[in-house]
Amino acid sequence: MLGVYLTVSAAALPADSGGLPGAGFFPRIIGVVTVLLSSALLLKALRGSSASTFVLSHGRVIGGVVGLTFVYLLLWGTGFFTLRTFAFLVLFLRFLVQSWRASLTVAAVLTAAIAAAFQYGLRVSLE
Amino acid sequence: MTADLLAGLTAVLQWEVLTFLAVGVVLGAIFGSLPGLTATMGVAVLTPLTFWVSAEQGLAMLLGIYCGAIPAGGIPAILINVPGTPASIATSWDGYALSKKGQAGLALGINALLSAVGQLTSIFFLAVAAFPIASFALRFGPAEYFGLALFGISLMAGVSGDRVIKGMLAGMLGLGIATVGLDPMTAYPRYTFGQSEFLDGISFVPVMIGLFGLAEVLIQISDRWGKLDQAPSKLGRIWPAWMEWKRMLPSTFTGAGIGTFVGAVPAAGGDIGSVIAWEQARRLSRNKEAFGKGSLEGLAASCSSCNGAIGGAMTTMLTLGIPGDAVSAVLIGALLIHGIQPGPLLFRDHRDFVFSIVFLMAFASMVMMVVGLLGAKPLARALRIPSPWLWAGIVMFGAIGSYALNNAVVDVWAMFVAGIVGFLLRKADVPLGPLVLGLILGPMMESNLRRALILGRGDWLGTLTSSSIVVFFMVATILSLLLPLLKKRRAG
Numbered sequence: 001m002l003g004v005y006l007t008v009s010a011a012a013l014p015a016d017s018g019g020l021p022g023a024g025f026f027p028r029i030i031g032v033v034t035v036l037l038s039s040a041l042l043l044k045a046l047r048g049s050s051a052s053t054f055v056l057s058h059g060r061v062i063g064g065v066v067g068l069t070f071v072y073l074l075l076w077g078t079g080f081f082t083l084r085t086f087a088f089l090v091l092f093l094r095f096l097v098q099s100w101r102a103s104l105t106v107a108a109v110l111t112a113a114i115a116a117a118f119q120y121g122l123r124v125s126l127e
Numbered sequence: 128m129t130a131d132l133l134a135g136l137t138a139v140l141q142w143e144v145l146t147f148l149a150v151g152v153v154l155g156a157i158f159g160s161l162p163g164l165t166a167t168m169g170v171a172v173l174t175p176l177t178f179w180v181s182a183e184q185g186l187a188m189l190l191g192i193y194c195g196a197i198p199a200g201g202i203p204a205i206l207i208n209v210p211g212t213p214a215s216i217a218t219s220w221d222g223y224a225l226s227k228k229g230q231a232g233l234a235l236g237i238n239a240l241l242s243a244v245g246q247l248t249s250i251f252f253l254a255v256a257a258f259p260i261a262s263f264a265l266r267f268g269p270a271e272y273f274g275l276a277l278f279g280i281s282l283m284a285g286v287s288g289d290r291v292i293k294g295m296l297a298g299m300l301g302l303g304i305a306t307v308g309l310d311p312m313t314a315y316p317r318y319t320f321g322q323s324e325f326l327d328g329i330s331f332v333p334v335m336i337g338l339f340g341l342a343e344v345l346i347q348i349s350d351r352w353g354k355l356d357q358a359p360s361k362l363g364r365i366w367p368a369w370m371e372w373k374r375m376l377p378s379t380f381t382g383a384g385i386g387t388f389v390g391a392v393p394a395a396g397g398d399i400g401s402v403i404a405w406e407q408a409r410r411l412s413r414n415k416e417a418f419g420k421g422s423l424e425g426l427a428a429s430c431s432s433c434n435g436a437i438g439g440a441m442t443t444m445l446t447l448g449i450p451g452d453a454v455s456a457v458l459i460g461a462l463l464i465h466g467i468q469p470g471p472l473l474f475r476d477h478r479d480f481v482f483s484i485v486f487l488m489a490f491a492s493m494v495m496m497v498v499g500l501l502g503a504k505p506l507a508r509a510l511r512i513p514s515p516w517l518w519a520g521i522v523m524f525g526a527i528g529s530y531a532l533n534n535a536v537v538d539v540w541a542m543f544v545a546g547i548v549g550f551l552l553r554k555a556d557v558p559l560g561p562l563v564l565g566l567i568l569g570p571m572m573e574s575n576l577r578r579a580l581i582l583g584r585g586d587w588l589g590t591l592t593s594s595s596i597v598v599f600f601m602v603a604t605i606l607s608l609l610l611p612l613l614k615k616r617r618a619g
Contacts, residue, residue: 002300022313023310023317026306026577027306027318030302034299034300034303037292038296041292041293044292055554056349056554061348062345062550065345065348066547070543072526073526085523088523093516098513098515098516110520110523118531124527124530126527
């Protein structure tokens with residue numbers, strides 16, 4: 001699908017510019033090669049010669065970690081950086097079955113380290 | 128040359144630079160010794176921190192991490208049979224067996240000492256061979272550079288075992304991502320979806336942080352959660368006896384030589400080098416049956432080879448601008464942040480800086496030897512840190528490090544998306560190496576191909592056979608892709 005998308009969208013870009021290779025020239029090559037390679041992989045899978053190896057263990061935990069991180073990033077730039085980061089880390093660690101005591105302590109240490117390194121050390125505006 | 132050498136040494140012998148180097152080595156030792164944290168991840172996640180310091184200071188820290196993490200990767204390999212970095216896979220074969228025999232300390236001591244021997248041998252190679260290679264590469268024109276980049280990507284796909292097609296697809300994905308932004312030759316916007324944030328393209332470092340930081344955390348949760356062994360509490364003696372030194376000497380230098388050579392091959396890193404060296408040392412040994420059961424020769428070969436790959440990989444990266452392994456791929460991004468373009472011109476215009484890199488690496492490997500010997504016990508104790516604490520730190524430093532590069536939220540999202548994509552690709556058994564290479568080499572490949580075609584008036588055949596060097600790269604590309612497929616067919 002990515003190959004088809006690249007090929008189709010590259011067709012909208014100028015393939016040549018004044019007789020010289022244009023902006024769409026290279027994406028077109030990538031798109032076509034991707035389509036060919038994907039077809040070969042698909043054919044291999046249909047013949048049964050390519051064993052599917054996608055095994056997802058602890059899917060719920062991974063989903064939770066990704067979801068928590070997503071929410072944290074969505075709230076980026078809304079202020080209260082220290083509080084927000086501390087709350088995220090506590091939830092993150094609790095979600096990974098750490099005790100309340102360990103979660104609060106590690107979250108506090110990490111938040112302090114990040115604030116010290118980036119906000120006060122490197123003067124990055126994180127609010 | 129002598130003036131450049133002295134200038135390079137003087138630039139390194141500043142207390143700020145040496146402090147950054149020492150901090151980098153210690154951080155690298157921590158990253159390498161904790162399963163789940165790798166050298167690549169360490170360099171990727173901490174690259175943003177170097178943005179605010181000079182090129183020498185930033186590079187001192189990153190090279191310190193690199194030279195510290197690879198030997199430290201042997202610590203969990205020896206103590207709990209889990210390689211801390213992919214390069215230390217062969218170290219676990221004999222190291223863990225020694226640990227089970229109650230000789231964990233000796234194995235850790237050999238790891239610290241012979242890793243330094245491997246690194247210093249390969250750094251010597253870098254110092255001696257890099258200038259002639261760079262001088263030869265100065266003859267390269269656009270067609271040669273295109274051929275070289277194509278060969279690099281094909282080699283990475285070719286060494287992906289029986290996943291050649293998947294490797295090639297990953298390379299195409301990397302090349303595709305590299306096309307986002309303004310066209311380098313006509314400034315025409317491509318795949319920007321009307322968003323001005325994408326006009327400069329997708330930042331390389333956040334993508335690397337996602338691929339090697341967040342994705343690795345997710346992989347760890349999926350594969351290893353709750354499965355790690357406990358490290359032994361008693362280590363025993365660390366320093367090898369004289370007879371043991373004598374026995375290990377031939378396999379040490381065999382390993383260092385093979386590691387350096389394999390490391391210099393684009394895309395083949397210490398993991399491949401150490402396995403080849405271990406096998407070669409076994410063949411040459413009089414005591415073949417001891418290999419894999421706690422052989423000191425086997426351990427010597429694996430430790431020296433995986434570290435020998437560092438100098439080899441850096442030689443390729445610095446002279447040709449093509450990464451020798453994943454860490455040097457991330458280092459290219461770090462060098463570019465500091466306005467330094469790796470490649471033959473670096474050797475013509477900034478010789479002193481090249482010598483600085485050589486000295487930094489040599490000092491880092493010596494500092495790591497001391498850290499490895501004195502810090503064996505504390506680092507073994509660090510293995511007891513619960514993984515979720517490390518994962519929380521990696522995710523946070525990854526997110527904020529990505530943002531801090533350009534103060535751009537789009538970079539944080541790039542890291543997040545790259546992390547999820549990297550995780551899914553790895554679970555689908557798609558190698559990430561070709562993707563990274565495609566991402567790095569994409570702009571170079573595209574602009575050089577287009578320039579070469581302009582010079583060749585659009586004649587593809589004429590362009591791709593315009594010199595013996597281009598023909599060599601084209602033939603090598605075809606062979607590197609076809610040979611693994613033919614080998615597989617013959618085996619099957």
